[in-house]
Amino acid sequence: MDISLQEVEYRYAAGSPFEKKAVENVSFTVSSGECVAVIGHTGSGKSTILLHLNALLKPTSGSVVIGDRTVKAGRKEKDLKPIRQKVGIVFQFPEQQLFEETVLKDICYGPMNFGVSEEEAKCRAVYWIKQVGLSEEILQESPFDLSGGQMRRVAIAGVLAMEPEVLVLDEPTAGLDPRGRKEMMNMFFRLHKERKMTMILVTHSMEDAADYADKVVVLHKGKKVHEGTPRELFSDAERLSEWGLGVPEVVRFQRMLEAKAGRKLPGICLSIEELAASFSELSGGKAT
């Protein structure tokens, strides 16, 4: 399912003295099966854009096309549930949305809201709790007795159990330890690859954008300032710093290495392996 934003503008508290323009003239398309990263500095309008992706916010001007539905400014929309089933959002700190007595009930909440039967929802809960790396026993516990990291996984399982076609992730790894971070991102990436799930990743992390995204959209002060492949984006460190962003660690390391060696590699490398290969090629296979 494709999602396409067309000249989206959103003002908070429109028509009051507190009116504030959050995003302006943002257009981009996320095609089915793609992984798109949306990056930007704090306050760049990332979160506002995210809310448009399943019609939680309606643009004050412009339109959003989600599959076969169009959400247009100034038009009343009815029955948005089908959109929300197809586009699942994992919000920042999703553990804050847990409320049920048991983990099982909490995971079933989403699917059952969309008309999935109780048995089916329970099956999904059992399946997804394992997918996020927890054991089945945890299903009977209260979500409030779990650790922060476990709660995060349960909340994510709750969204995944809705089995959306498009998964939107807002800083899914914020506040996790490095290992949890890696596991979590790999799990999402596996879903993306195996299930051809369309993924939209809203993130601060240049590493995540470099590692996983097919396309990167950069927002700066509510406007889209760049759209392209990560490779293209991260080769221009100067422009990135203008937007308050940096380059991934690997690229910084590569630049340092180049400065030390006094020679330039043909292009930027987005992973350690790529960098090693490229560097050994340059030095005629001598470096290891």
Added chain:
Amino acid sequence: MMEKMIFGRYIPADSIVHRMDPRAKLIFVFAFIAIIFLADNAWAYGIAAIYTLASIWMSGITVRFLISGLKPVMILIAFTFILQIFFAREGRVVLDLGFLTIYEEGIRQAFMISTRFLLLVFMTSLLTLTTTPISITDGLESLLNPLKKIKFPAHELALMMSIALRFIPTLMDETDKIMKAQMARGSDMSSGPLKDRIKAVVPLMIPLFVNAFKRAEDLATAMEVRGYRGGEGRTKYRLLNWHIRDTMALFTLIILAGILSWMRFWL
């Protein structure tokens, strides 16, 4: 919807009303609430209304903005107006529709009570619109200070108030956030039968409470870590200064009270 509400909100500006001492403003508003009840005829209300409008004008806030921001309160006032019109049964009959009759006294009462209500709402909103929550609590604490002699917990009360005020926007944001998260999971809070809608509130309230308690605990820890031990011997960073304008404001209020009681008791 909530973004438009101005009830209890502060609008930064630099007017004579903004610069007034919060203590003076608090005394002023409470005294005004008492004084307005002295008015008992249209002329008296007229004078009180002019007085209120003049205060609003001095604060630099437009009446139009006040009215648009206080819409929910306006609905309430309209409601009391209608109630009054139909329920007073004194005086000449003005309109007889068979199933309901409207009396002269009813119209009089309706106008007076809704005007009183409106003026009260305007004045109290003026206080919160022109005074930061923190200076309101400072003012309140300082006004209640003499009561400390009879062991009245003035400092604690002021602290409680400032914490409560401080967390209103935080809780509002959080409500919004959790509501959106649950809506993304297919919860529907704005349509369907009433029973379902009430049920849909549970997934909102529980996370909200859990987070509020967690935050309260964190705050208590943070205060303890920084050596908070109550108001004993605590000095203030923001000092309150009583100016001539504060005395003048209260003086005009005394004049208003004089005029209104003259109209009520001697005229």
